[in-house]
Amino acid sequence: EPEVTQTPSHQVTQMGQEVILRCVPISNHLYFYWYRQILGQKVEFLVSFYNNEISEKSEIFDDQFSVERPDGSNFTLKIRSTKLEDSAMYFCASSGLAGNTGELFFGEGSRLTVL
Amino acid sequence: AQSVSQHNHHVILSEAASLELGCNYSYGGTVNLFWYVQxxxxxxxxxxxxxxxxxxVKGIKGFEAEFIKSKFSFNLRKPSVQWSDTAEYFCAVKGNTGRRAxxxxxxxxxxxxx
Incomplete structure (x- = not known):
């Protein structure tokens, strides 16, 4: 069964450092998403991406964040200068074109710890 | 804006007990509703x-959920839980505005x- 894969599974970084989280969505999907979950809190939407551009973003997704689909298979989330409060589990998801009600398929997440 | 409330944060049951997890949403229009498990x-x-x-709605592993529009609810149920159902359960909503997230x-x- 096709799946969304994410790397790394866990990254520890110092405050102020840049971090890139990588995702390989399901190959025939066209919509891509990043969510995050701070420990003990709800899963929060960050950004959605379609046709090589951001289609929607939340207020969390400020100028420190960026997304890119550099090579037609990877979908990356970059945090330019990490803060302590960026520590969370980051989930990538993708969906196909099953109307407007398509299911989101999630990866296993990348745990980011900012020290 | 849409929002979702899950009132039970931690539920402990014995095997064979029945399960009902509450989910209420806030959105003025037509919605699509989901339950995810982790x-x-x-x-x-x-x-x-x-x-x-x-x-x-019936799902996998014997789970079902009922959409009650008048109560803005979409509670998850299972008549008899198993040890393997130990997990975290997330309710999610998508409005019909065209937003896919x-x-x-x-x-x-x-x-x-x-």
Whole structure:
């Protein structure tokens, strides 16, 4: 069964450092998403991406964040200068074109710890 | 804006007990509703979804959920839980505005004791 894969599974970084989280969505999907979950809190939407551009973003997704689909298979989330409060589990998801009600398929997440 | 509330944060049940997890949403229009499950160390997986039609939706592993429009609710149920159902359960909503992203609730951690 096709799946969304994410790397790394866990990254520890110092405050102020840049971090890139990588995702390989399901190959025939066209919509891509990043969510995050701070420990003990709800899963929060960050950004959605379609046709090589951001289609929607939340207020969390400020100028420190960026997304890119550099090579037609990877979908990356970059945090330019990490803060302590960026520590969370980051989930990538993708969906196909099953109307407007398509299911989101999630990866296993990348745990980011900012020290 | 849409929002989702899950009132039970941590539920502990014995095997064979019945389960009902509450989910209420806030949105003024037509919605699509989902329950996702996250087993320990694994990714979020879809349990079931409601788009339209029969408000009683059956999903995988014996789970079902009922959409009650008048109560803005989409509670998850299972008549007899198993130890393997131990997981975190997330309710999610998507409005019909064209936005594809889901809004999730805070999750309910279910612990089933053998």
């Amino acid at each position: 087993y320990p160390g694994q990714h979020l997986q879809l349990l079931l979804k409601y788009f339209s039609g029969d408000p009683l 889901l809004t999730f609730g805070s999750g309910t951690r279910l612990q089933v004791q053998p």
